[in-house]
Every structure is written in structure tokens, then in C-alpha cells.
Amino acid sequence: MKARLAKLRCFLEDQGLEAVVINKLENVTYFSGFSGTDGILLITKSSAKLITDFRYIEQATKQTSLFEIIEHHQSILNKVSEEIKLESIAKIGFEGDSFTYNEFSILAQHLSTFKLKAVGLDQLRVVKDDVEIEEIKKAVAISDAAFDYILTIIKPGISEVVVATELETCMRRLGSSKPAFDTIVASGIRGSLPHGLATDKIIVEGEFVTMDFGAIYNGYHSDITRTICVGKANDKQREIYDTVLEAQLTGVQAVKAGKSGKEIDATARQVIMDAGYGNFFGHGLGHGVGLAIHELPRLSPSSTCDKLEENMIVTVEPGIYLPDFGGVRIEDTVVVTNTGCNVLTSSSKQLIEIGVNP
DSSP states (O other), X not given: OHHHHHHHHXXXXXXXXXXXXXXXXXXXXXXXXXXXXXXXEEEESSOEEEEEOGGGHHHHHHHOTTSEEEEOSSOHHHHHHHHHHXXXXXXXXXXXXXXXXXXXXXXXXHTTTSEEEEEOOGGGGSBOOHHHHHHHHHHHHHHHHHHHHHTTTOOTTOBHHHXXXXXXXXXXXXXXXXXXXXXXXXXXXGGGOTTOBOOSOBOOTTEEEEEEEOOEETTEEOOEEEEEEESOOOHHHHHHHHHHHHHHHHHHHHOOTTOOHHHHHHHHXXXXXXXXXXXGOOSOSEEEOSSSSSEEEEESTTOOOSSOOTTBEEEEOOEEEETTTEEEEOBEEEEEOSSSEEEOOOSOOSOOEXXXXX
């Protein structure tokens, strides 16, 4: 945490600020270690305060050795404003992408004589340290194990909701605090929905089933997508699957420190375009993963990341989605290195046909 606070204070100096108010939960956790759901940080060049309520005082005391813990009794923003007025500061940053308009209005009313400036702090979390990488590896291992387990459960006659429930229950048994996001299970023609949440639809013989899910371990997320076939795949299904797999492998191979998010996306996207399915891959190739399931950097045609850096963690997840047919997506989580990337996801990417003898 000392290194993270030092990095934050360098950022404040670069921005011409004397303090920052942090309320985004991921950033509260990143800079303080506090994992409660009610807390705001006030960090200056020489002090660090965590304002929270009675429910979290004991937890905060155990989790945040570098912070002064301050209890608020009515309005947390009123208390934050009071603490700011006790400091010898005038220029204060706040998280512009996290504070609501009403929250900012309260701060501005209380701090009318102070200069307030919106800042974004997510960029400071982009490069992962060794501790974060190890936590994400553990989260990935949980989701890999859940995929192995679901292959023993899934069969014709089972519903998408049951598949999702089994995945989530397995991950909880293995140490996940909760699902990383709403579990996606899309079978048959529903596979054309990139974010097709699980329904009561029954899976039948001959259908693709796309499963996108993840675990959370000590606050850090994993993200995996695999598409399998229940029964034997037909020629069209194999063509689509093989195209997505080639694009995914090409994308993984393209990931390397120094490359841009647009460049990596284009490399994988070209494979799908060359196969004639460019109009059916409508989302970005990938995104960062960490304390949030979707973080910077982005791998997409509109990415603002000019150069990936070593120890960024991103997903690589191309897909093809055909209305009235279905779809395929394959996703790994990888760590960027100076020579390429290390793939954390270990689940097989070869087409799995449930119930078909090898």
C-alpha cells in the first residue's frame, strides 16, 4: 500500500492538486486495502483518512494500517467536507467518473472556497503488481476448475439456469466470494446474443452452448468463455468454431508490451473478416481485468491505449454471432510481457463435443 500511495501522491503533484477524495469502491480497496461497501478516502500529501460508518470500523481497522479511521454518523459527505476543512489545502481532486451529480453538488456546496477538479484514477491500477497477479491467477484457477466440473454435468435436457447455478456453486465451493458478473449461458440460437444471460431454456442435442463466467478471489476477478457442442457438431458449426479459435489464437499471439489496443484488436479481427464474418463480430477483442471485471486497457477499434505495458492483464475474446443460428466466443485471460504474454486460462480451447466418443 505504501507504493500505491506514493504513486497516487506523484499523480496529485502532476495534476497540481493537494488532495483527492476517492469513492469508487475498487479504488478505495486498491489504495487502502478496505473492502467494505461504505467508505471514502481523503488523501493529502502527508495524511490518509478513511471515512466510514459504525458497521465497518472494526473491519477498516484490521484492513487499513496506513489510514486514520474516522467514523461518520449521518452524512458521509458532510464528514468528508469537515475533514477537508481541517487540512491546510485548497486544490482537491475528486473522481469525476464515480461521484454522482448530487454527490458533487453536496461537496461543492460545502467547499465553495476550495478548487475542485475531476480526475480519473483507474489508470493507476492498469499495471498489476506481483500480489495482484497472484490473486488473479487464483481466481482464474477457480474458473478453470468450474469449467472442468460443468463438462460432467451438462447434457441434453438440462436448462441454462441449472448450468449457470452449477458453475456458480462450484466456484463458491472452491473459494470464490461470488460470481465475477452475471453468468452467461446461451445455447442454440440464443448464442447469437453476446450477453445472453441464462434462462429456463432447455439445452437440446446438437446445440452450441456458450458459457461466460468468472470468480472473485480476494476482490480480484477472472473471466473465461468457452463454447462447447452438446452432441456432434455439424460442418457449419465447425467452420464457425474454427474461425473464432484461429482469431483467438492470433489475438493471443499478438499481445505484447509496446503494441496498441487497436493494433491487437485488428490482428484478430482480420481473421474473422477474411472468413466473411466481419459483420458478426461487433464488440472489442478484450479488456483489462482486476478489482473490476472491466478495466483499462481496452483492446478494440476505439482503444485509447497506445502501448500495452508489462504486467497489464487483459482478456482476448473474439466471437461470431449469427442471428437464427447461434454463436461462438472463446476467451482467455493473459498477462502482458515484454516478449508476448502468459496465458493464465488453462481450459482446453479445442472443440468439445459432449457425449461423442473421441
